[in-house]
Amino acid sequence: MSFLSTAFPFQLAMPLVHTVAGDVSALLPTLLGLGLFLALSVVFKPLLVGLLRAALLVLQPRLSLEERGARRTLRGVVLLTRMARDLDCSQPGLAAEMRVLAGRG
Known part of the structure; x- marks a missing residue:
């Protein structure tokens, strides 16, 4: 470790930043897909509940x-x-x- 490494700590942290950014960029499509699924399930919750109740009535009539x-x-x-x-x-x-x-x- 040289004297310049203490003067420029940003350059020391760059490999760690690249590693973390690579991990986050690998998880980004999964997180976006999960967020989209949750948003659509909140929007269409009444429709999904109605379909589930109709399916239950078909399987077990009142x-x-x-x-x-x-x-x-x-x-x-x-x-x-x-x-x-x-x-x-x-x-x-x-x-x-x-x-x-x-x-x-």
Whole structure:
């Protein structure tokens, strides 16, 4: 290392600058492509969400109103039966009433 290298530190840093600039220039197309993809996905997000929901409806159609009502009723019957089973030891009268309610559906 000479005396001039301390006088001109910029010339010492040039090889490092060229190396970093080469690495950045190699990543530049990838970063630009990723940025373009993200920008387009933000712009077209409602369209993409709609297409995804339509695809999900094709694969798994929505239940009809009667099927949803039957499922809700069954869930209530199961809940009342479970509560009656929990209360069977402490309050048998209340448990019997709950079983009657569950039997009505």
